[in-house]
Amino acid sequence: MCLFPGALVNIYSKFGRVREARLLFDGMPERDVVLWNVMLKAYVQLGLEAEAFRLFSEFHRSGLSPDGVSIRCVLGGASKVDSIECKRNEEQVQAYGIKMCSFDDKSDVIVWNKTISQYSQVGEYWAAVHCFVELKRSDVEYDNVTFVVVLGAIASINDLHLGKQVHGMVMKSGFGSEIYVANSLINMHAKMGCLDYSRAIFEEMEQLDLVSWNSMISNCTQSGLEEESMILFLGLLRDGLRPDQFTLASVLRACSVVHDGAQLGKQIHVHAVKTGNVDDNFVLTALIDAYVKCGCMEGAELLFNKAYDFDLAACNALMAGYITNQDGHKALNLFSLIQKHEQMPNQFTLATVLKGCGSLVDLKQGKQIHAHAIKVGSDSDLCVSSGILDMYIKCGVTSDASMIFDGISKPDDVAWTAMISGCVDNGDEDHALWLYHRMRHSGIPPDEFTFATLIKACSCLTALEQGRQIHANVIKLECVTDPFVGTSIIDMYSKCGSIEDAYQLFKRMDVRNIAFWNAMVVGLAQHGNGKEALNLFKNMRFHGIKPDHITFIGVLSACSHSGLVSEAYEHFESMYKSYGIEPHLEHYSCLVDVLGRAGLVNEAEKVIESMPFDASASMYRALLGACRVQGDAEAGKRVASKLLALEPLDSSAYVLLSNIYAVANRWDDVSDARKMMKTRNVKKDPGYSWIDVKNKLHLFVVDDKSHPQADVIYDKLDDLIRLIRKEGYIPDTDFVLFDVEDEEKERSLFYHSEKLAIAYGLISTPPSTTIRVIKNLRVCGDCHNAIKYISKVTRREIVLRDANRFHCFKNGICSCGDYW
Structure with missing residues (x-):
């Protein structure tokens, strides 16, 4: 072989003249492995990875065998790009490396490690493990880096048995004392839910670096052990280490849960300012998120407005806060600001702003954002499609929502629940129950919110048997202790007319919060079991449960349905005197109903005149019904005039007034009431x-x-x-x-x-x-x-x-x- 042309190829390559190098390379009658590698390296160094892959294929077909240097070179270039075609070619090179066992000397463990790492980076974790197994079978000795990369792959697979086997290999090989390997073991066990193993490894380590502390702090936060995360953070500081952006971001996530989290968040904020980390976008986003979740929107806004850079992640965190605080207008304004800064909204941005459109029932803006999502190809993302679905549901356009839902190939529990909830909110409870059966058939398990929504559907339909079936599923999936679900079931049984079932469930509850007591008191009141409701209220106070405004609605309703006038006054006055609860309009309505049912219409009218609210139509409607029961035509006429002044198209007012006149044999007045209805084009609600x-x-x-x-x-x-x-x-x-x-x-x-x-x-x-x-x-x-x-x-x-x-x-x- 002539060495001079080979040297020229190398020179051309070093000066970036890859075209001349390739022409010279192609013209050579003989090319050895080294020359092929020189040409491959030239393409990779100039960022021509696609050409490098094509040349590697030619190399393979030439009859020569690529060596470890060849594979290292191509894989090194592949890590710099992220195209689908490149990844496919990369996988082929990795497979070749394993199949041909071209790692022929000890230094080629680097290639093995690179291959395992590359598989993990593209999400092919089992392929990474398979590569590790092949390495173990070969004559090449693995090193500490091998364990670091394979432990990361196993953590992503979440295979505890395999993880323990490799952990044993680590200890046998003597690499367990190396800090990088120990950190990987901590992370692997934590991700598999074995935080006790991670804690034991952490405590046995002779030397801890920042990665060790960060791994424990992050995994404690993610595992719901926020208090322990904060304790670890203090230990890190006592160890004399300086927290980095990852430390601060992890510990800030814990602030939204722990006691005095807002104050702790502010202290960490001060620490971030002192250490210069506050300008890091990762920390800034975590700070905004912490302020938002602690309910301190002013602090989050101030931090966002003082930021040096306009960061999309920070925008997303603040926007999520606006949605949580039901401030859809500010969320949409922030979205407009993102567009003004020519930032490309990501999936989270679009999903969040769509929630804002839904909360404002802004269908026009929602459709525009939907169109934008289609334009940029984000509408197929599950998070975005769920946001689009939620927006159409909240805007009452269930037909469009159904089309979006049907277009989702594999809806998750969020999408299913959004669709079911939307049907219930829009009065299509039958369709909601049908969707639930589809959801179960698809293998997606309902969560607590899904169950609560389905139970509400059964309540609206008074579908007792279907409610019982869903209750059975709730028990099977161990969701009955959830307060939201439990109170919904009690309410469902009450509204379906089975107060006995409601009371049996209530008695079986080991822990009863205020919501459970309220649901039971209100249910008994609705069924006319006034004395039982009041006894339950007494028992509730005996157990140390402080009543709220909902409790007193149930208590006053119980008095109303049982004719307990003096008790109603007593409880009404105790609201503020004993519990500091200002009576709402609903409480006054209940008191008026108590008096009206007892025939004390004049006294009820005095209550209406003296209360600090404008009277509602429902209040006068209840009083008019009382006039019907008492046969008080004059009071009925007086009350009806006030009701019709508020709601002139309320058909029930005319019907009740006609009833009162008919009982009194005042047929001319009955005729006048009917004529008034006809003149005003009021249609009677059919019974x-x-x-x-x-x-x-x-x-x-x-x-x-x-x-x-x-x-x-x-x-x-x-x-x-x-x-x-x-x-x-x-x-x-x-x-x-x-x-x-x-x-x-x-x-x-x-x-x-x-x-x-x-x-x-x-x-x-x-x-x-x-x-x-x-x-x-x-x-x-x-x-x-x-x-x-x-x-x-x-x-x-x-x-x-x-x-x-x-x-x-x-x-x-x-x-x-x-x-x-």
Whole structure:
């Protein structure tokens, strides 16, 4: 071989004239391994990695075998680029290195280490482990660096058994005392959840460097041991070491959880200023995040505004804080600032600002950001697609949300929960439950928030059986002790008419916070169990639980449904005197309801006039209902005028007023009320009732004959009317709002929606089954009376939930004691 042309190739390469070098190289009749390596090195040094890979392929096909230098050279260039094609070529070179066993001398352990490291860097952790196994089989001796890189790969695989085997090899080889290897062992065990092993290694180390401390501090924080993380940080300082940006970022993450975290965060902030780390973007972001999570938005904003550089990560941290604090406008303003600085928003930025659009119900801005995400190719990112989904849901555009959701190839639990929650929030509870079954079929386990949302759906649908099924899944996945889930289940059972199930669950709870007590007190009040609710309230205080404003809504409701006027006044006055709770409008509404139901309409009006709030329509509506019960036409007229001044299109006001006039036989006034409705184009809300039979809802309206079994239902109801008349039932024609003959008045009462629903329940369920019916309006007095008799003659328990409360009919008696 002529050495002179080879030397020229090398010279051309060193001066960057790679084209001339390649021409000369191609013209050589003979080329040895060294010359191939010179040409490879030239391409790598000039950043022409793709050409280097192509030349390596030619080298392989030439009949010569690339050596360790060849592989080292190509892999060294590959680490500088991040293209998919380059990574694919890199993997081929690595595979060649392992297959050909071209590591033919002791120095080639460097190539092995580089190969293992490269596999880890591209996420091919098992390939890295396989490479380590091949190295172990070869004649090449591994070194401390080998263990450092392979321990990192095993940590990412999270294979504890394999990790322990390699740990044993480390100790046997004598490398365990080397600080870099020990640090890798600490990190590997911590990532596998074996922090005790990490702690033991850490404590046995003769010498600790900053990496050792950082690894323990970071892993303690990530494992939820924030207090220990802070103690370690103090130990680091006592050891005389100077924290770097990684130390400070890790310990700042702990500040949002530990006691006095805000104060500790400020102290670490001062330390970062003194050490010059505050200008590091990594530390700046951690500081902003700590201030945000400690609720100190002013501190976070001040820090952000004083920053030297405009850093995207810092923007993201501050934006997340705005969203947490429900300040969507500031989040959108910050997003505009990012665009003005010509920064490219990343996936986290887009997902966060989309939440801001959703919170503001800003569909226009949300669509613009969605379009931007599509333009930059980020819409397929799971985090961004979940943000887009959430935005459309919050803006009420469920059709677009469904399209986005269906376009996600593998939705995670966040996406599933967002879609389920959106359906519930937008009144499509049936679809939410259907999605839940799809979610389970896909293998994604629901979390606590998913369960709470699903239970809410069952509450809205009064779907007791489905609620019980979800409760069973909650128990199976051990989520029932979560306060959010537990209170939702108690609330669901209460709203589905099964107060017994609610109370049994409440009693089984080992730990009961204020939310559990409130849910149970309110549930008992809704069911008219006023005395039980007040006894529970007394028991709650006995256990040292301080009541809040929600507790007193339940307490006052219990007084209202049980006619306990003096007790209501006593509890109302104790709110501020005993607990420092200022009564809200809801508490005044409850007190007005107590007085109205007790027939003290004038006193109720005085309460309205004296309270420090403007009266609400619901308050006057409740009072008007009380006037109906008391038959007080003049007070009814007075209250109705105030209600209609607030809500002139409220159909219930006209209906209630017509009821009052009809009972008083003031038919001209009834006619006037109807004319007023017609003049103002007010449509009466139709009354309807429904019943759930075998997870299918059956809805009925008055005189409804649309049901497929209408003939059978009417026959059953006619039989029931005959039976209860024999027992003493007399139709109450006071609830007929038109002046006709008594016989026609009676017949018009027989086919109200709740009676039809009960009749269907009786023919569709086994004899011992409780009948559960829901009505959207207040049950009329005649139906209430008739259902008492029906429960007696059929020996069935009938639970009726109307717009005001629950009525539990059993053996001819209602739980309300005829006081509702």
